[in-house]
Amino acid sequence: MIRRSNGPFAPYDRSWQKLSRRRFLKNSALTAGALATTGLGMPFSASAADSMTFLTWCDHMDPRLLGGYEEKTGVKVEAKSYEGSGAALSIKDQSAPGDWDLFCLDFQDTPWVARDGYLKALDDSRVPWDVFHDGIRDQPHAYTDGKLYGVPDKFGYYGIAYNKDKVDEADVKSAEIMFSDKYKGRMAVYDYYQPIIQLVGLSQGIAPKDITVDNLESTIRKPLLKLKSNAIVVGDIVTVLNALHGDSADMIIGGAEWSVALDMVENPSLDYNVFDEGALLWNESLCIFEDSAKEKECWDFIDWTLSPDGQRYLATSECFWACPVRKDTPLTEQEASILRWDQQVAFLQNAYPSTLGAPDLDAAMLDLWQEFLAS
Amino acid sequence: MSTTPTSDRPAGQPGPPRLFRSELTRWASAPTLLWTAIFFAAPLVFMLMVSTWKRYRGKLLPEWSLANYEKIFSKSYLLEGLFNSVEVSLTTALVSALVAYPLAYVLAYQVPARWQRVLLILAVLPFWTSYLVRSYAWSVVLGDNGIINSFLIAVSIIDDPVQLNYRRAATVLGFVHFFTMLLTLTIYANLVQIKSSYRLAAADLGASRFQTFLRITLPLSMPGIMVGVFITFVICMGDFITPQILGGSNELLLPQAIILQINRAADFPMASAMSVLLMLTVTVGYFAMARWLRLDRV
Numbered sequence: 001m002i003r004r005s006n007g008p009f010a011p012y013d014r015s016w017q018k019l020s021r022r023r024f025l026k027n028s029a030l031t032a033g034a035l036a037t038t039g040l041g042m043p044f045s046a047s048a049a050d051s052m053t054f055l056t057w058c059d060h061m062d063p064r065l066l067g068g069y070e071e072k073t074g075v076k077v078e079a080k081s082y083e084g085s086g087a088a089l090s091i092k093d094q095s096a097p098g099d100w101d102l103f104c105l106d107f108q109d110t111p112w113v114a115r116d117g118y119l120k121a122l123d124d125s126r127v128p129w130d131v132f133h134d135g136i137r138d139q140p141h142a143y144t145d146g147k148l149y150g151v152p153d154k155f156g157y158y159g160i161a162y163n164k165d166k167v168d169e170a171d172v173k174s175a176e177i178m179f180s181d182k183y184k185g186r187m188a189v190y191d192y193y194q195p196i197i198q199l200v201g202l203s204q205g206i207a208p209k210d211i212t213v214d215n216l217e218s219t220i221r222k223p224l225l226k227l228k229s230n231a232i233v234v235g236d237i238v239t240v241l242n243a244l245h246g247d248s249a250d251m252i253i254g255g256a257e258w259s260v261a262l263d264m265v266e267n268p269s270l271d272y273n274v275f276d277e278g279a280l281l282w283n284e285s286l287c288i289f290e291d292s293a294k295e296k297e298c299w300d301f302i303d304w305t306l307s308p309d310g311q312r313y314l315a316t317s318e319c320f321w322a323c324p325v326r327k328d329t330p331l332t333e334q335e336a337s338i339l340r341w342d343q344q345v346a347f348l349q350n351a352y353p354s355t356l357g358a359p360d361l362d363a364a365m366l367d368l369w370q371e372f373l374a375s
Numbered sequence: 376m377s378t379t380p381t382s383d384r385p386a387g388q389p390g391p392p393r394l395f396r397s398e399l400t401r402w403a404s405a406p407t408l409l410w411t412a413i414f415f416a417a418p419l420v421f422m423l424m425v426s427t428w429k430r431y432r433g434k435l436l437p438e439w440s441l442a443n444y445e446k447i448f449s450k451s452y453l454l455e456g457l458f459n460s461v462e463v464s465l466t467t468a469l470v471s472a473l474v475a476y477p478l479a480y481v482l483a484y485q486v487p488a489r490w491q492r493v494l495l496i497l498a499v500l501p502f503w504t505s506y507l508v509r510s511y512a513w514s515v516v517l518g519d520n521g522i523i524n525s526f527l528i529a530v531s532i533i534d535d536p537v538q539l540n541y542r543r544a545a546t547v548l549g550f551v552h553f554f555t556m557l558l559t560l561t562i563y564a565n566l567v568q569i570k571s572s573y574r575l576a577a578a579d580l581g582a583s584r585f586q587t588f589l590r591i592t593l594p595l596s597m598p599g600i601m602v603g604v605f606i607t608f609v610i611c612m613g614d615f616i617t618p619q620i621l622g623g624s625n626e627l628l629l630p631q632a633i634i635l636q637i638n639r640a641a642d643f644p645m646a647s648a649m650s651v652l653l654m655l656t657v658t659v660g661y662f663a664m665a666r667w668l669r670l671d672r673v
Contacts, residue, residue: 083638
C-alpha cells in the first residue's frame with residue numbers, strides 16, 4: 001500500500017525524522033541545487049552577469065549612488081564596507097579570485113596596492129580630468145610607473161573639527177592649537193597615524209613628502225607626544241565624534257568636513273577648518289581589481305560616480321560628506337556652504353597630499369604612533 | 376563475572392565489547408578532532424610561521440627570522456602594552472568574580488527554584504545586546520553630559536562634570552558589566568551541584584553559616600569561579616574594542632597594537648608575532664589556574 005504523505009510535517013508520517021544516508025545525500029543535493037539556483041549561500045553572486053561586487057569605504061554605499069547606478073544599468077551592486085586598506089586587502093586575500101570587482105581605495109595607497117598586483121591599469125583617457133579641481137591629478141601618487149590605477153572621485157582634508165561654542169575661532173587657524181595648554185584635556189585625536197603625524201609635521205614646517213625617519217625622531221616626536229598629553233581620547237571616527245557630541249571633547253584633531261559636515265546640517269555649533277600652515281589633503285579613488293571579469297560594469301560605475309549627479313550623491317553621502325572632484329557638481333546652497341565650496345581653490349593651493357612614505361618610514365611612523373598611544 | 380572497581384555499571388550487566396567501544400569513541404570524536412585540526416591547529420601553525428616572516432612593500436616575504444619578536448622585546452611600550460593587558464584583564468576578572476559570586480549564591484541558595492530560571496534569564500539579558508552597542512552606551516552614560524554627571528550636578532554634589540570616560544576604570548567597568556553575567560552562570564552552575572547534605576553535615580558538626588561557606592561552599596565552588604575567571608581573562612586579553620571606546624586609547628593594550636598592524640599597515644607578520652606573545656601569556660595564565668580548571672565541575 002502506498003501511503004500518501006501531505007508533506008514532511010504531516011501528522012502521522014514520521015518518516016522524515018529518520019535520517020538515512022540516502023535521504024541525507026538526497027536532501028543535501030536538493031538544498032545545494034536550490035541554493036545554487038537562487039544564489040543564496042554564496043558570499044556574493046559574483047559570477048552573476050547582472051551584478052558587480054564592490055569593496056569600499058562606507059560613503060560609496062549611499063543608496064542614491066548605488067541605486068542610481070543600478071537603475072541606469074540594471075547591474076546590481078553587492079557592496080561591502082571596510083575600514084583601512086590593510087583590512088580591505090585581507091578581505092580580498094580571503095576571497096576567491098574574481099570575487100571582487102571594484103575597489104574604493106585611498107588614492108595615496110594605490111602605488112603599493114598596484115605594485116602588489118591587485119589592480120588593473122586604467123585607461124587615463126577615459127577620465128574627465130578637465131572638469132576636476134586643479135591639484136587632484138597632480139599628486140605624487142596619481143600615477144604608478146606611469147600608469148593610472150585609481151580614479152579620484154572625492155576629496156577632503158585632515159585639519160580640525162570643533163565646537164564653536166567652546167573654541168575660539170581665532171585659535172583654530174593655526175596648527176599650534178594642537179600643543180596649546182588652553183585646550184588641554186579637551187582634544188579628541190583621530191586614530192590614524194599618517195595624517196596626524198603629517199599634521200604635526202606641517203606645524204613644524206615639514207611637508208608630508210619631506211618627513212624622514214630622522215626628522216620624525218628629531219623634530220616631530222616631541223610635539224606629537226605633547227599633543228597626546230593634551231588629548232582626552234584617541235579613537236576611531238565614531239569614538240571621537242561621540243566625545244565631541246558628549247561634551248567630553250571640544251575638538252577633533254585630524255577631523256574636518258568628513259567628520260562633522262553631515263552633523264552641521266542640524267547642529268550649527270559644529271564647524272571645521274584647515275590650518276594656515278597647510279591643508280592636508282586626502283582622496284578616495286575607484287580602482288578595478290586585476291582579476292575582475294567585470295571591467296565594463298566597473299567603468300560604468302566610475303563614469304556614473306563622476307557624473308554631476310553621482311558626484312553630488314557621493315559628496316553628500318549619508319555616511320559622511322566631503323568634496324566632489326568635479327568643479328561643476330550641482331550642490332545646493334546649503335551643501336556648498338557647509339563644504340566651503342567657494343574656498344576650495346584656495347584650500348587646494350595650500351594643500352599637501354597625505355602621501356604614504358617608503359616602507360621603512362611607514363614602519364617608523366607606526367612605531368612612533370604606538371609610542372604615542374602608550375604615552 | 377568480571378567487574379572492574381571503577382565501573383559504574385551494575386554488577387553482572389555486560390557492557391559493549393571493547394572493540395566496539397573504541398571504534399565508537401574514535402568515530403564520535405572524529406568531527407571534533409577534525410574541527411580542531413582545521414580551525415585551531417592549522418591556523419595556529421600558520422600564525423607561528425607567519426610571525427617569523429617579514430612584510431616589505433606590501434608583500435609577505437617568507438624569510439625565517441625572529442626579527443619581529445626582537446622588535447617587540449626591544450620596544451618598551453609594546454611590553455608595557457602587554458603588561459597593561461594583563462593588568463586590565465586580571466582586574467576585570469577579579470572584580471567580575473567579586474560581583475558575580477554573591478549574585479550566583481543568592482540565585483542558587485536563596486531564590487525559590489521556580490524563580491531561578493526567570494532570574495537567570497534576567498541575569499544574562501545584557502548578552503543579548505551587541506557588545507559594540509553596549510560599549511557605546513556606557514560611553515554615553517559616562518560622558519560629561521551623561522546621566523551620572525548630570526545627576527551629580529543636579530543634586531549639587533559637583534559643580535562641573537567629572538571625567539569618568541576615557542580612563543582605565545571605564546574600560547574595566549565596561550568589561551565587568553559584560554563578564555559578571557558570564558561568571559554568574561559558571562559559578563551558579565557549580566553551586567547548584569554542591570550537595571546540600573555537605574552544608575547540613577557541617578551545621579550538624581557545629582559550624583556557623585560563615586564557617587560552612589568558608590570551608591565547604593567556597594572551596595567546592597572554586598572550579599566554577601576559576602573557569603569563569605579564566606574565560607574572562609582570555610576574552611579580555613584579546614579585546615581591543617572596549618579599551619578604545621571607553622578607555623579612549625589613553626594607554627596601549629597589546630590587542631590595540633595588533634589591530635593597528637592589521638588595519639593600518641597590513642603587517643600580518645608583526646601582528647602574528649604579537650598574537651603569539653598574547654597566546655603565550657594566556658597559556659601561562661592557564662597553567663597558573665590549571666589545578667582549578669575542571670570543566671566537569673561546572
